[in-house]
Amino acid sequence: MTATSWLNSKLNVLRSSALATEAPKEENRSTRERLDATLRQKKEALSPRSLRRTLAELQAVVDPRVSEVEGGRRAKALADWYAKAVQEERQDLWLLISEQFGPDAVKVRAARDDYDAALGTADEGSAEIRLRRALVSPRTRLLQRFAAYPGGMRFLVDLRAELLPQLKGNKRLLALDAELENLFSTWFDVAFLELRTISWDSPASLIEKLIKYEAVHDIRSWADLKNRLDSDRRCYGFFHPSLPNEPLIFVEVALLNEMADNIMPLLDEGAAPEDLQKSSVAIFYSISNTQGGLKGVSFGDSLIKRVVETLRAEFPKLKTFATLSPIPGLRPWLVRQVPELLTHLNDKELSALGRELSFEPPTATHVLAAIDQPLVLSALSAKSPLRLFLTRCAAHYLGQSRHGEQVLDPVARFHLGNGARIERINWFADPSTKGVKQSHGLMVNYLYDLKRLDKHRHMLDNGEAPASSDVQALYFK
Known part of the structure; x- marks a missing residue:
């Protein structure tokens, strides 16, 4: 990881924390408000007194005066409490870590200003060191001490798995999630x-x-x-x-x-x-x-x-x-796109499809109803207009559909990002319930041509999904 990318990742954590602080006030009180309170409100798991005690235990874990071994032992004691805690109590712990252990925003802003001013000068190196130090938050050190004891890494990985589904409904947890992801990216480097x-x-x-x-x-x-x-x-x-x-x-x-x-x-x-x-x-x-x-x-x-x-x-x-890969997003995409895709067929193609469906001109409703019958699809010949249309739809989805600058299908995004190319669309290659539900049974081969991986990545960076000539010939014009 370069110095610039490391600094940017740390600043992103800080921005997440700031976003959580500046967001419109939610129904629940912040941990700061609860720590200053006397009585617990409805829906709050830990009382203000218990919350203060838990905060003190977290602060004891990260106390700079204790050794890594002692810090790990204290972290283990908290993890043991967490294992017995109910979901709402666990969430209070997440909130404390997320809101009470962030970097000092004033020091970060000052260090960032110094760094920006020093760029290109002899002082750039020392300014970067000061910025790095300002970005190392107590939260980072706290999580590092949780990772230090035997079983601590397992604890943190499981904690984030439990945390992730809650992010959409509670933005105050974003900073903790960003910190964990950043640390995991380092700890689990290949x-x-x-x-x-x-x-x-x-x-x-x-x-x-x-x-x-x-x-x-x-x-x-x-x-x-x-x-x-x-x-x-x-x-x-x-x-x-x-x-x-x-x-x-x-x-x-x-x-x-x-x-x-x-x-x-x-x-x-x-x-x-x-x-x-x-x-x-x-x-x-x-x-x-x-x-x-x-x-x-x-x-x-x-x-x-x-x-x-x-x-x-x-x-x-x-x-x-x-x-030999699934096409997990094809079916829901088709539901939305078939009306548009039909307009790309010429009169001859549209007429042939209509005759097969016994409805001319064919509509999206009739096409979707026909491809929703696995037994019918499995029996279609290679010359079937419906089979050709669905195969072309799959090729177009994989190679031409975008979400922003990225290809739409998540599996395609993974393999194309690794330098593969879309090699072949396979008809009814997965007749299982899951395969039919995902993509009407279609699957795709991604080819890893070892001599062209870099070329394919370059093509993808320039907005073109690498694909064989046979696949490209299936795209709608």
């Missing part, structure tokens, strides 16, 4: 992570984590899991020393002799293993983050890079690295 292979011979407690955290294709049974860990499969995860038996993210890989266009053969427990001597394709068919508290901390791109390096070392014949 330089500190270990890539480990997860196999059928791994400890049962670790294998069970795959069942618990699988987020793309649910693991239905132990037989299903064993199939995913068979001889022609690989599973890799990133691990952190503070969470030694907990994968932060894991990827499931199938070794094949051609690019997969349907998920069902990969999940078929009765299928014979592939001949690894003939395997030239590695398909990443499931990538799952496991820790909700680490939202915003990115290590998925590094995972793929490390896995590719590991696979190439083990299987030199592998030439193609690609995914």
Whole structure:
């Protein structure tokens, strides 16, 4: 992290704190008001007296006169109280940390003014040091001491996972969330992570984590899991020393002799293993983050890079690295966009679609009703106008739709941001209930062309989603 990015991240935390302070007064009192009060109001979990006692315990944790070991011991005592506390009491602790341990805004403003004035001069370095020191808030030191005791990192990750759903309704917690995300980005940097292979011979407690955290294709049974860990499969995860038996993210890989266009053969427990001597394709068919508290901390791109390096070392014949990925946002997007997309069809295409739907000219209502029938979709031939229309919609959604400057689909955003390109749209490749609900069963291959990753990232930065010529040909004009 550069000095400028570090300073900006710290200033963003301060701005979040200021936003919370300057926001219109909410129904609930601030912790400052409650600390100065005598009586507890309705809906407040801790009384003013209990709140003052809890604040004193937090201040004792961060007391500069005590050692890191003693500070960690005091943090552990608070964490033990937290484990027994009800949700409302926990929220009071969050509010205290968020509102009572922020940086000194006056000192930060003065240090920032000095830094701005010193830019480009011989005093720039010393001004940056003063600004860095001003930005290190008591909240930072407090959270560092919680992380110091055994189990403290687990406590903080779980705390943020519990905190995140509350942010929308309580902006006063934004500063604490921003501080945690910033610290986690450092503590969980890929330089500190270990890539480990997860196999059928791994400890049962670790294998069970795959069942618990699988987020793309649910693991239905132990037989299903064993199939995913068979001889022609690989599973890799990133691990952190503070969470030694907990994968932060894991990827499931199938070794094949051609690019997969349907998920069902990969999940078929009765299928014979592939001949690894003939395997030239590695398909990443499931990538799952496991820790909700680490939202915003990115290590998925590094995972793929490390896995590719590991696979190439083990299987030199592998030439193609690609995914078979879901399209999670396609269906809700179609509901909104089909009326507009129909206007891009020429008269011949519109007429052919209308004849297939037995309604000319076809309307969005009739198209949406037709594609909402999985059995009908699964039986459509390759020349079906409805199939072609839906495939074109999927390609257009992935390659042309934007939310601001970013591609709209979250999975596409992840893989394209890592340098992949949209390679192929696969018809009814996931007939499961989840696959139909997400994207009417369609899936996509993202290709990782190792020689063109930087080129593809550059294209994306310039507003163009990298895609094969076959996919581009499907876009609506």
